[in-house]
Amino acid sequence: MMLEVENLNVYYGAIHALKGISFHLEEGEIVALIGANGAGKSTSLNTISGLLRANPGKIVFEGEDISQTPPQDVVMKGIIQVPEGRKIFARMTVMENLEMGAYTQPDRVKFEENLEAVYFRFPRLKERQKQLGGTLSGGEQQMLAMARGLMGNPRLLLLDEPSMGLAPILVEQIFEIIQSINEQGTSILLVEQNAQMALSIADRGYVLETGKTVLEGSGQELLHNPLVEEAYLGG
Amino acid sequence: MSEQKTTRDQPSLNVGKLIRWIAGILLLALIGWRVYQTAFIEGSYGPDTWMRFIIAGLIIGGMYSLIAIGYTLVYGILFMINFAHGEVMMLGAFGGYFIFELLASIKAPSVSDPNMNFLNAYPVISVLLAFIVGTVVSAVAGLLLERIAYRPLRKAPRLVPLISAIGASIFLQNAAQLLFGPQRRQYINPVILWRGTGWSIPVGDTTVLLTYTGTLSLVLSALLMIGLFLVVQKTRLGRSMRAVAENKQAAALMGIDVDDVIGKTFIISGVLAGAAGVMWGIHNGLFNHYVGFLPGIKAFTAAVLGGIGNIPGAMMGGMLLGLLESVGPAALGIDFQLKDVIAFTILILVLIFRPSGLLGEALSEEKV
Numbered sequence: 001m002m003l004e005v006e007n008l009n010v011y012y013g014a015i016h017a018l019k020g021i022s023f024h025l026e027e028g029e030i031v032a033l034i035g036a037n038g039a040g041k042s043t044s045l046n047t048i049s050g051l052l053r054a055n056p057g058k059i060v061f062e063g064e065d066i067s068q069t070p071p072q073d074v075v076m077k078g079i080i081q082v083p084e085g086r087k088i089f090a091r092m093t094v095m096e097n098l099e100m101g102a103y104t105q106p107d108r109v110k111f112e113e114n115l116e117a118v119y120f121r122f123p124r125l126k127e128r129q130k131q132l133g134g135t136l137s138g139g140e141q142q143m144l145a146m147a148r149g150l151m152g153n154p155r156l157l158l159l160d161e162p163s164m165g166l167a168p169i170l171v172e173q174i175f176e177i178i179q180s181i182n183e184q185g186t187s188i189l190l191v192e193q194n195a196q197m198a199l200s201i202a203d204r205g206y207v208l209e210t211g212k213t214v215l216e217g218s219g220q221e222l223l224h225n226p227l228v229e230e231a232y233l234g235g
Numbered sequence: 236m237s238e239q240k241t242t243r244d245q246p247s248l249n250v251g252k253l254i255r256w257i258a259g260i261l262l263l264a265l266i267g268w269r270v271y272q273t274a275f276i277e278g279s280y281g282p283d284t285w286m287r288f289i290i291a292g293l294i295i296g297g298m299y300s301l302i303a304i305g306y307t308l309v310y311g312i313l314f315m316i317n318f319a320h321g322e323v324m325m326l327g328a329f330g331g332y333f334i335f336e337l338l339a340s341i342k343a344p345s346v347s348d349p350n351m352n353f354l355n356a357y358p359v360i361s362v363l364l365a366f367i368v369g370t371v372v373s374a375v376a377g378l379l380l381e382r383i384a385y386r387p388l389r390k391a392p393r394l395v396p397l398i399s400a401i402g403a404s405i406f407l408q409n410a411a412q413l414l415f416g417p418q419r420r421q422y423i424n425p426v427i428l429w430r431g432t433g434w435s436i437p438v439g440d441t442t443v444l445l446t447y448t449g450t451l452s453l454v455l456s457a458l459l460m461i462g463l464f465l466v467v468q469k470t471r472l473g474r475s476m477r478a479v480a481e482n483k484q485a486a487a488l489m490g491i492d493v494d495d496v497i498g499k500t501f502i503i504s505g506v507l508a509g510a511a512g513v514m515w516g517i518h519n520g521l522f523n524h525y526v527g528f529l530p531g532i533k534a535f536t537a538a539v540l541g542g543i544g545n546i547p548g549a550m551m552g553g554m555l556l557g558l559l560e561s562v563g564p565a566a567l568g569i570d571f572q573l574k575d576v577i578a579f580t581i582l583i584l585v586l587i588f589r590p591s592g593l594l595g596e597a598l599s600e601e602k603v
Contacts, residue, residue, distance in 0.1 A: 049488060075490030087485035089478055100478050103471070104490035152490065 001060075002027040002187055003048070003079075003156060008057035010040075010047050017043045018057075019211040025156070030178070030188045032198040032219065034232055035208035041191040042084050044208070045158045048189075049081045050074040061156070076104050078155030082162065084191075086145040090134030094125055097133050097144055101151030110153070118147040121177065139170040146177065156187045163194045175201055195232035199223040207232070259588055266567065273568035280565055283438040288562045294449040294518065296557020297456030301511040302534030303541070303549035304463060305377075305504030311480040311544040312500050315393065318400040319380055320508060321531015322407035323373045327509030328516045328526050329415060330372035331365035332422055338364065339423055358425035362451075366513050373509025376407070377501040386494070404531075411524035419523045422516040424448065430520055452514040459510055460550050463503070467546060476500055480544075529575065533560075536582040542595020551594065556581065 003025040010018040018040045025031045033041045046052045048059055050071035059067040066074055089097050098118065102111050119126040122143045128136060136144060142162060149157055159178065163171040171194065179201050182188050192198035199205050202219035207228060215222065222228050273279060302324055309317045335354060343356035354361045384403040388396045424430065433446035467473035478486040479496045487493050515530065516522055537556040541548025559581065560574040567577075585592060 051484060051487060070492070071487040072490045072492045075488065081488050083485060083488055087482055087488075089481045089485065091481055092474070092477060096474060096477075099474060100486075100489045100491075103475065148489075 001025070002029075002062060003189070004058075004060040005044070005048070006058040006060070008044065008047060008054050008059070010043055010052050010054060010057070017211055018047070018054075020057075021208065021211065021213050023206045023213060023216070025187060025189055027187055028182070028185065029203045030182050030190060030201055030219075032190045032192060032195075032202035032205040033208055034192055034195040034198055034205060034222075034228075036232075037193075038210070039208040040211045041208055042160050043211075045081055045160050045189070045191055048074070048079065048158060072104070075152060078153065079158065080149045080152045080154035080156070081158040082145045082149040082160065084160040084164065086141045088133040088136075088141050088144050088148065090132065092133055093130055094133060094136070094144060095129040097148050098125075098129075098151050101148030104152055111151075114151050114153065118150055121150075121180075122147050138165055139167070139173075142166060142170075142174060143177075146174075146181075150181070150186075154186055156189065157181065158189045158191075160191045161193060162190070163192065163197060171197060195228065196223070199228075255587060259584075262584075269568060270566045274566060277568070279568070281439065281441075283441045283443050284565070285562070286436075286438055286443045288565055289558065290443065290445060290449065292558035292561030293554065294452050294557070295561065296554040297453050298511040298514055298530065298553075299534045299537045299557050300550045300553025301456055301459060301507040301514075302530055303537040303553045304460070304546060305508050306535050306538040307541070307544055307546055307549040308476075308500050308504050310538070311546075312476065312497055313385065313389075313396070315385070315396045316400065316535065316543075317380070317385075317504070318397070318531075318535075319384070319403040319407055320377075320504065321527030321529075321534070322404050322411075323376045323380065323505050323527070324508040324512040324515070324530060325411060325522075325524060325527030326376045326407070327369040327373035327505075327512030328522050329411065329512075330509065331369035331513035331516050332420060332522070334365040334368045335361065335423055354423075354425050355427075358427050361425055362428065362517070365517075366455075366510060369513035370506045370509035373512060374502045374505035377505030377508070378498055381498060381501040386497075408524050408528070415524065417523065419521050421520050422522070424517055428517065430518070446518070448518040452518050455510065455514065459507060463507065464546070466503070472496075472499060533575075533578050536578055536585075539582060539592055540585050542592025545592065545594045548592055548594035552592070 001024050005024065006022050008018050008021040009016070021040060021044055023031070023033070033044060035041055043052065047054050047057070050066070050069050050073070054067045057067055058065060061077060061079060066077065089100060092100070098115060102114065105111060124140055125144055125147055128140065133141065133144060146162065162174050162178065166174065175197050178188060178190065190198055190202065199219045199222050204216065204218050205222045206213050207215035207222065215225065215228065217225065302320065305320050305323070306317060309315065309320070338354040338361045339352050341353040343351050343353045345351050345356060380403055384399045385396050388399055428447050428451070430448055431446065433444050433450070435442040436445055467476060475486065475491045475496050478489065478491060479493055483493050511530070512527070515526060533556060534553060537552035538549045539552070540556060541550070541552025556578055560577045563577040564571045564574050
């Protein structure tokens with residue numbers, strides 16, 4: 001098992017945001033976490049990334065407990081998050097954003113290789129490499145955010161709402177890219193409001209509700225589960 | 236909701252704006268007329284005097300710029316004004332002073348002069364050592380300040396670290412007074428750097444003195460500013476500083492140790508302030524534990540003038556403020572002791588008319 005999250009509890013001050021969430025991910029899988037706003041999807045990702053502390057809770061990555069590991073060390077272990085709302089560096093150029101993505105990778109040769117791979121996948125970024133991040137369109141910013149994540153050689157990519165605010169045609173494009181990243185060997189933990197899209201590419205999925213895991217199953221099972229259909233797929 | 240609010244406030248805002256602009260234009264006209272009167276009609280000062288004012292302004296402006304960069308760097312990353320920054324500069328001034336004292340007490344007899352001391356035998360090394368020790372002292376002070384006074388309050392409301400900064404400032408002033416005494420001390424420079432010596436530049440039928448100490452200060456300020464610019468723009472540390480300034484959470488997700496970058500920002504700010512402190516001592520001579528107060532608060536003015544958070548703005552703001560307070564009293568025909576009034580009048584005017592500063596961008600929601 002690559003990642004195992006067990007009985008994760010997280011508090012924001014007095015608010016009990018995660019109430020014992022458990023899920024796991026095998027190497028090479030795409031696992032989707034779906035659920036409404038405030039269900040705890042992003043909180044789960046941020047806790048895995050080390051931005052929030054589990055209290056109590058266990059996060060085991062490749063046999064090692066990382067629940068107390070600071071964010072920079074989590075990145076070093078190969079868990080890279082592409083945050084919600086992209087959070088690209090608007091006042092830095094596209095190229096500098098990609099350099100930030102490779103912050104933990106001092107190897108220059110590997111950097112050039114990754115850069116080439118990323119530009120091959122996102123040719124628009126190559127055209128705009130000298131432009132400031134803030135001048136890109138929403139779709140381009142999402143691509144930059146993902147490209148930036150890929151620059152750090154992720155073994156497990158945490159994607160938080162990659163389709164948010166994008167036109168339907170771009171959403172499809174983004175999901176195709178996610179699948180192709182996965183096919184090349186990167187495991188993916190995907191958080192999405194767009195349950196339909198997420199479950200259709202996911203190997204397995206979990207449904208979160210108010211800080212708890214309420215359902216789990218393969219992507220197809222969940223897609224055809226009447227409860228999921230009613231609550232998240234618009235009946 | 237915010238949209239509604241702006242629509243409702245629009246009319247009153249416009250009236251306020253109009254009044255401000257009318258007042259601003261009147262003020263500008265008044266200043267313009269006054270400058271025209273003193274400079275061209277009365278002609279109290281010749282070109283040589285103006286040049287002296289400009290040179291003095293640039294020298295002090297360079298020091299303001301160095302200190303102002305520290306305010307702006309810290310503000311850019313933590314959105315707080317480090318009001319103890321002037322004291323960081325003061326500690327640097329003490330550091331350089333004690334090195335000069337120490338080196339002057341070490342005998343380095345030579346054939347020609349058996350009473351020679353190290354300071355005068357090796358002046359270049361001595362000055363270098365003074366700057367190195369001064370900057371190290373200030374860098375350590377900045378780092379400790381962050382660890383002790385600001386880091387525990389990182390998640391507190393924004394007013395809290397501000398109060399802590401003011402407290403730290405008072406603490407450092409008093410600690411320096413207890414340690415070093417309240418008396419004014421004087422930098423004893425190596426003979427080749429004596430204050431009042433320098434090159435005479437002929438202007439018209441007189442000459443203007445360009446002092447060695449002033450030249451040293453100005454050149455070193457410029458070099459440090461270029462160095463800082465290169466660090467921020469071209470290095471890995473600089474990029475991580477900019478990333479942390481823009482978004483701490485995203486920076487952490489890139490694998491940047493945010494606390495470490497914040498610490499290094501305080502170190503860099505300290506180095507620049509410490510260099511300014513040693514320059515202050517070498518160029519002006521007299522100082523005591525209060526030496527950081529006025530330059531600190533003026534450098535803060537300079538940082539606001541240039542646009543707080545903006546590094547080129549701080550450099551420009553410092554130079555401009557140095558020039559304005561040096562040339563200003565003469566140009567306006569007012570008492571020279573009113574130069575501090577000029578600096579703070581500028582602060583108030585900038586805050587009224589252009590709170591984002593000359594080079595500043597409108598504050599993003601995140602920072603307000």
